[in-house]
Amino acid sequence: MSKWYEEAVFYHMYPIGMTGAPRQNTQEEVTHRFQELMEWLPYVQSLGCTAIYIGPLFESTSHGYDTRDYKLVDRRLGDNEDFKAFVAKAHELGIKIVVDGVFNHTGREFFAFKDIQQNRENSPYCSWFKGINFGWNSPYNDGFGYEAWRNCFELVNLNYWEPKVREYILSVIGFWIDEFDIDGIRLDCADCLEFSFMEEMRRYTNEKKADFWLMGEVIHGDYSRYVSADKLDSVTNYELHKGLYSGHNDHNYFEIAHTIRREFDANGGIYKGLKLYSFVDNHDVDRIASKLNVPGHIYPVHTLLYTLPGIPSLYYGSEWGIQGRKEGANDDPLRPAVDLKEALEHVPDPKLLQWVKTLGRIHKEQPALSDGRYQELLLTNRQYAFARILGDEGVIVAVNNDDKDAYLSIRVPMQGKTYTSLLNGSVIKEENGALQVKLAPNESFLAAMR
Missing domain, CATH: 3.20.20.80 (Glycosidases)
Incomplete structure (x- = not known):
């Protein structure tokens, strides 16, 4: 489950x-x-x-x-x-x-970092951060250096x-x-x-x-x-x-x-x-x-x-x-x-x-x-169709990124299934192992396979 x-x-x-x-x-x-x-x-x-x-x-x-x-x-x-x-x-x-x-x-206002600012080498938190070095100085002029995330010195890396x-x-x-x-x-x-x-x-x-x-x-x-x-x-x-x-x-x-x-x-x-x-x-x-x-x-x-x-x-x-x-x-x-x-x-x-x-x-x-395996069914630069299959059921999806209508012949992953639109409930007939689908510009097709 x-x-x-x-x-x-x-x-x-x-x-x-x-x-x-x-x-x-x-x-x-x-x-x-x-x-x-x-x-x-x-x-x-x-x-x-x-x-x-x-x-x-x-x-x-x-x-x-x-x-x-x-x-x-x-x-x-x-x-x-x-x-x-x-x-x-x-x-x-x-x-x-x-x-x-x-x-x-x-951040620099976190209690452990503030303790180092106050107590320097005597702070019990010197080992909490990466690269604490009292021979260096930070851009904030702390009198010590430290490792910062991507050199953003308001962010002090924990050790x-x-x-x-x-x-x-x-x-x-x-x-x-x-x-x-x-x-x-x-x-x-x-x-x-x-x-x-x-x-x-x-x-x-x-x-x-x-x-x-x-x-x-x-x-x-x-x-x-x-x-x-x-x-x-x-x-x-x-x-x-x-x-x-x-x-x-x-x-x-x-x-x-x-x-x-x-x-x-x-x-x-x-x-x-x-x-x-x-x-x-x-x-x-x-x-x-x-x-x-x-x-x-x-x-x-x-x-x-x-x-x-x-x-x-x-x-x-x-x-x-x-x-x-x-x-x-x-x-x-x-x-x-x-x-x-x-x-x-x-x-x-x-x-x-x-x-x-x-x-x-x-x-x-x-x-x-969520759980279905992926299977590619059709691919061009501007159209794409695939299935997500779970057991003997699944969903077929197709999309069109073209600025004109697309007429797709999408081969089905399993024979003898019923294909129902998940958008309007209509049944799409399988013809010779394929679904004939027309997609307007930027339109999507989603059908349940049972």
């Missing part, structure tokens, strides 16, 4: 941005913005999403990834009781909650060869499970963490909560190094993310099909059997509506997000076609404040929102889209 996360559709919330919280945390008081976030929950449920990835949430200095206090919800969003109520309400609605685990580095660091971070994970009943953690910069620590984390979370999900942010490299029974359940599929937009921009479905074949093909796919985390955009990359050369391609892009192998994730507002591009190193345009009520009254692309809801319904109703 599948675990909840293998069948999930995620909704990704960046709370500091979406609530319009100040980008710098200079306040003494707590501002209770979780009531606003709570109002998103029924809407997320209406999209067919069954899980939320929300974060970062730890008390921090600016964007959320420079942690001050791992056991406090960021005061710009609310307090621990507010988040507890948010998780309880989500669970009532059948929505799992996964939070950002910012465990590779801390996982220090047992007390491991012990402390495991206690943080335990705190969030016990205190808030979270269902999983997305590990920020997982490709920087020690594999032995991931194994320790896996053992620890298995004991705390049997179906706890560990997902890692990994951009490059071999994803299978991270995903295994003794480490993580999943990682971000940046390889597919790249293919989904550039395969449309270049009118080149071969790129997407090659990626899927390489990753998940039943005969030799290097990640066959793994459930990677699929997305078309997130809080670190340009919005999909801003990336596509042809606006209409946003429809087949989402069809593929929901139907190709992987665990699909929507980034807040992208289901309406919201725009946003990075401005140099500034990510703020990707993380705008959104008033949900107002946004739903003036949806930029209501047709897209409806399509995403339809895909959410279909994903929920068709187990083959």
Whole structure:
């Protein structure tokens, strides 16, 4: 039987941005913005999403990834009781909650780093961070040097060869499970963490909560190094993310099909059997509506997000076609404040929102889209068809990125089956081992095979 996360559709919330919280945390008081976030929950449920990835949430200095206090919800969003109520309400609605685990580095205001600033060589925390050297100096003129994440000196790299660091971070994970009943953690910069620590984390979370999900942010490299029974359940599929937009921009479905074949093909796919985390955009990359050369391609892009192998994730507002591009190193345009009520009254692309809801319904109703093996059926630069097969049933999907109608003859993977449109309920007749399908520009075809 599948675990909840293998069948999930995620909704990704960046709370500091979406609530319009100040980008710098200079306040003494707590501002209770979780009531606003709570109002998103029924809407997320209406999209067919069954899980939320929300974060970062730890008390921090600016964007959320420079942690001050791992056991406090960021005061710009609310307090621990507010988040507890948010998780309880989500669970009532059948929505799992996964939070950002910012465990590779801390901010400069984290207690252990402040202790080194104060006590220098006499601090018991000198071994907690990488590269502490009292013969150097930092750009902040601390009188000592340290290793920073990608030379961003507001982010101080933790040293996982220090047992007390491991012990402390495991206690943080335990705190969030016990205190808030979270269902999983997305590990920020997982490709920087020690594999032995991931194994320790896996053992620890298995004991705390049997179906706890560990997902890692990994951009490059071999994803299978991270995903295994003794480490993580999943990682971000940046390889597919790249293919989904550039395969449309270049009118080149071969790129997407090659990626899927390489990753998940039943005969030799290097990640066959793994459930990677699929997305078309997130809080670190340009919005999909801003990336596509042809606006209409946003429809087949989402069809593929929901139907190709992987665990699909929507980034807040992208289901309406919201725009946003990075401005140099500034990510703020990707993380705008959104008033949900107002946004739903003036949806930029209501047709897209409806399509995403339809895909959410279909994903929920068709187990083959979560667990079915992948089989390619037709491929040209501008048309692509495949099946997801589970036992003797499945789903056939076809997409057209052309600016004119396409007439497809899609060979069927099994003879003697009935093919029913998942969009209008009509029965599509098989003729000589193929389905004859006409697709308008940017149209998708989805049919159940029984």
